[in-house]
Amino acid sequence: ISAMSFGALSSNAVLALGQGAKIGGFALNTGEGGLSRYHLATNADLIWQVGTGYFGCRDQNGNFDSEKFKEKAHHENVKMIEIKLSQGAKPGHGGILPANKNTKEIAEDRGVTVNTRVDSPPTHSTFNTPEGLLSFVDKLRDLSGGKPVGFKLCVGRKEEFINICKAIVDTGIKPDFITVDGGEGGTGAAPLEYTNSVGMPLREALVFVIDCLIGFGLKTDIKVIASGKILNGMDIVRALAIGADLCASARGMMLSLGCIQALQCHKNTC
Secondary structure (H helix, E strand, C coil): CCCCCECCECHHHHHHHHHHHHHHCCCEECCCCCCCHHHHHCCCCEEEEECCCCCCCECCCCCECHHHHHHHHCCCCEEEEEEECCCCCCCCCCCEECHHHCCHHHHHHHCCCCCCCEECCCCCCCCCCHHHHHHHHHHHHHHCCCCCEEEEECCCCHHHHHHHHHHHHHHCCCCCEEEEECCCCCCCCCCHHHHHHCCCCHHHHHHHHHHHHHHCCCCCCCEEEEECCCCCHHHHHHHHHHCCCEEECCHHHHHHHCCCCCCCHHHCCC
């Protein structure tokens, strides 16, 4: 189940998704809102997404806190760590948690002040180069006790991903996986212009990323996860045929919960 945060979704929605993942034998991505009590309550396999806000592993100034991360990453239900660089629904634009949705529980789990608007920065404060990203991958892998660590991105400028591949070769630090998010990905936390018009579509992005990894001799060691409007079996088969190793679906799972796409996620009335 692809990344959807507690705060974007209600506690009941997170519990339902987690219990469904447990029954189905697949994993649930926490979203950039981080690891919450409701994710853990389901006992499902979890992929902890660490975004630019470092929710759940941040200090009072919003910077990454190694000790908080280490403590939570060792939880037995946390199976992988995903560093979020960008997503198809809002590449280059951080998520927004409106003040009226920032309840006491959400604030406690994220490590922020209750009833305040919380903006995720557009970029990470811990690194700003491909080499810095890979050092962060290595650091999180060490802090988590060797759990798989990768990153998620929506492809924009092709040369940026090529530079990441070059850095992997130069440093010898390989992420365990790369999640490729298509520009068609959805969100309740970004302007429509970003949601619908920015970022490379999934099929083209997958072809490009997998060709790059093969060209640099990296594909055998790095798994590729595809996300972005994965709704049915044919979408999965298509992504796997292009070269993805597995797929993640958010929209399909959210619709199965009963979402009617009223586009009023920010109002907390769902």
